[in-house]
Amino acid sequence: MTTPEATAQTSPPDSGITVRVESFVGPLDLLLHLCRTNEMDLSKLSLRTITDQYLTHLESVRFQDLETAGSFMVMAATLIYLKSKLLLPANPDDPDELLDDEGEMLKRELEERLREYARVKAFGTWLSEREAEQTLIYGRTTAELPPPEDVPLEDLSVHLLQRAMQRLIEDQKRRVPRQVEPNPLSVLERMSEMVELLRSTWSLLFSSVAGPERIRAEWVVTLLALLELVRLGEARARQAELFGEIVIERNAVSVREPARMIEEPPEIDEPRQDEPRPESGESLNA
Amino acid sequence: MPEIIDVVEALLFASDTPVEASRIQEVLDLESPAVARELVESLRGRLDAEGRALQVMEVGGGFRLVTRPEIAPWLVKLARSRTRSRLSRPSLETLAIIGYRQPVSRPEVDAIRGVNSDAVLENLLERRMIRIAGRKESPGRPFLYETTREFLVAFGLRDLNDLPKVEGELIVPELAETAAAQLTEPGPEHEETAAAADPAEQDPGSGGDRVPASS
Numbered sequence: 001m002t003t004p005e006a007t008a009q010t011s012p013p014d015s016g017i018t019v020r021v022e023s024f025v026g027p028l029d030l031l032l033h034l035c036r037t038n039e040m041d042l043s044k045l046s047l048r049t050i051t052d053q054y055l056t057h058l059e060s061v062r063f064q065d066l067e068t069a070g071s072f073m074v075m076a077a078t079l080i081y082l083k084s085k086l087l088l089p090a091n092p093d094d095p096d097e098l099l100d101d102e103g104e105m106l107k108r109e110l111e112e113r114l115r116e117y118a119r120v121k122a123f124g125t126w127l128s129e130r131e132a133e134q135t136l137i138y139g140r141t142t143a144e145l146p147p148p149e150d151v152p153l154e155d156l157s158v159h160l161l162q163r164a165m166q167r168l169i170e171d172q173k174r175r176v177p178r179q180v181e182p183n184p185l186s187v188l189e190r191m192s193e194m195v196e197l198l199r200s201t202w203s204l205l206f207s208s209v210a211g212p213e214r215i216r217a218e219w220v221v222t223l224l225a226l227l228e229l230v231r232l233g234e235a236r237a238r239q240a241e242l243f244g245e246i247v248i249e250r251n252a253v254s255v256r257e258p259a260r261m262i263e264e265p266p267e268i269d270e271p272r273q274d275e276p277r278p279e280s281g282e283s284l285n286a
Numbered sequence: 287m288p289e290i291i292d293v294v295e296a297l298l299f300a301s302d303t304p305v306e307a308s309r310i311q312e313v314l315d316l317e318s319p320a321v322a323r324e325l326v327e328s329l330r331g332r333l334d335a336e337g338r339a340l341q342v343m344e345v346g347g348g349f350r351l352v353t354r355p356e357i358a359p360w361l362v363k364l365a366r367s368r369t370r371s372r373l374s375r376p377s378l379e380t381l382a383i384i385g386y387r388q389p390v391s392r393p394e395v396d397a398i399r400g401v402n403s404d405a406v407l408e409n410l411l412e413r414r415m416i417r418i419a420g421r422k423e424s425p426g427r428p429f430l431y432e433t434t435r436e437f438l439v440a441f442g443l444r445d446l447n448d449l450p451k452v453e454g455e456l457i458v459p460e461l462a463e464t465a466a467a468q469l470t471e472p473g474p475e476h477e478e479t480a481a482a483a484d485p486a487e488q489d490p491g492s493g494g495d496r497v498p499a500s501s
Contacts, residue, residue: 025376026401071401116398123382124375126450130441131378135370136355137343137442143302157417 026068027075028117030057035114042115045107047086051079082106185217190225195234198250206237206246290314291332294325295351304348304439346438347445373415380406381415381437385449389419389430407431415440 024030034053035042058076063069085103099107190209197204210222226248229235239246288296297305297313310322326349330342339357343350353361362368373381380403383395395403410416411431419432438445 025379026399028400067402075400113398113400117400120379120382120398123386123450124379127378127382127385127441128373128375130443131372133355134440134442135372136358137352138358138361139343139350139352140299140302143300145300145302159411159418163412 027072028114029121030054030072031075032114032118032121042118043111045111045114047079047082047107051083054079078106078110082110185221187221187224187228190221191229194222194225194229194248198235198248202250204248206248209248291325291329294322294329298326298329298342298349298351301350303435304344304346304350306348309348343442344444345442346435350439373413374406376401376403376406377410377415380410381433384410384416384431385433385437385446388432389422390432391422391424391428391430393426393428395431 024033031050031054034040034050034057035045038046038049038053040046040050055076058072063072082099082103085099194204194209197209206222206226209226210219226235226237226246229248230237233251235251236249237246238249293314294310297310307319307322307326310316310325311319314322314325316322316325326342333341339353340351341354343352376399379399380395383398384390387394392403392407395407407416411418414434414436416431416437417434419430421427422430433446437443438448443449
């Protein structure tokens with residue numbers, strides 16, 4: 001909503017304002033900007049104009065964090081409160097006196113804070129200019145001289161000590177990395193995996209079973225599993241050349257039930273070699 | 287034997303921090319810091335007269351030997367980098383507040399800026415532009431912050447008196463006409479509004495006193 005005063009004094013809020021609020025470092029910064037664009041005296045704030053424009057700005061903003069959003073909202077609340085007081089004149093007989101004592105105090109406080117902030121901002125700009133001048137000047141930043149034998153303690157602060165301590169602790173943490181290990185590989189599982197694969201295909205490549213990442217443990221386990229399967233007569237393995245690919249083939253005679261094998265460790269499997277066969281026949285039929 | 291003025295030059299060359307007149311006096315066995323200062327001044331005069339690439343700069347309570355600004359383009363080329371890290375606007379404003387009101391607590395800084403200054407203060411501490419000066423004896427006993435020597439060096443200031451005076455040199459165009467009115471404003475009222483801004487900061491004297499304490 002725009003009061004007649006607002007439209008008369010300034011460009012309408014919906015057309016004239018193009019500045020994004022993100023570029024303002026705080027609510028006072030935004031308020032100061034609005035005062036300046038309206039050529040407003042900081043000791044004679046026009047609350048109607050400023051409140052409307054401030055709120056219009058807020059609507060177009062997405063805040064990065066709650067804290068910043070909060071500070072902008074607090075200012076908005078103050079402005080709305082003050083503006084609400086304007087709508088209800090404290091003394092109806094005297095049209096000039098629009099705010100009651102509390103409102104007047106709030107307004108003065110706001111004006112004082114704005115003036116203070118304007119000073120800070122100007123000083124910040126001054127510092128910025130000085131900093132820019134200093135970037136053209138180069139001096140030594142580290143000494144060639146050996147460090148003094150006694151450390152000058154006056155330059156040390158609690159903060160630096162705390163930092164140093166924190167850094168030490170973090171270094172300690174980094175030294176012992178927490179290792180996330182996968183479940184230990186099991187030869188038996190790998191065996192049943194291979195048997196499962198051999199059910200649907202006649203031949204397998206060793207590398208495809210062991211994994212392309214060439215993790216040492218994987219390869220060792222796969223090789224052990226393969227050797228065990230060969231020993232049990234479940235599979236055959238061929239390696240055409242030294243260090244070449246190993247081709248694993250299903251042993252034509254039989255494919256055992258892998259579940260059965262997990263239950264019965266292959267080490268003690270030998271004497272019962274005949275036993276599982278009927279079962280495996282069953283499962284093949286099913 | 288090298289001339290004493292050459293030794294002074296070497297001292298400034300070799301040190302990574304501004305060398306105080308008293309330190310020069312100590313190293314060279316001079317009778318007073320004033321003599322050391324004279325030596326530095328004659329070194330400055332010599333460097334200026336010869337139009338050397340280096341100049342003596344009085345900064346952070348001591349003297350440094352630095353390059354002249356005109357040399358900067360070549361140094362940038364040498365470094366193969368244009369960027370020298372600069373402080374952000376919030377950082378500069380926060381430094382401005384601390385520069386004038388030090389030692390100052392975070393709630394006070396927050397009240398003036400209207401936003402939370404936690405991250406900014408952390409950054410300034412990290413860059414050693416400010417340091418913790420102690421704790422304020424007010425609720426929560428917040429840390430008090432003050433500027434450091436590194437701050438003075440970074441901004442080329444001899445000491446805190448080099449900061450512009452708020453009422454005098456620091457002229458904000460928008461404020462120019464109101465400044466006079468503000469000065470004639472009755473004092474008690476001023477304090478009242480300042481106190482109302484932050485009830486925790488009812489420290490008499492910290493409200494109006496903006497002249498930096500030289501520490």
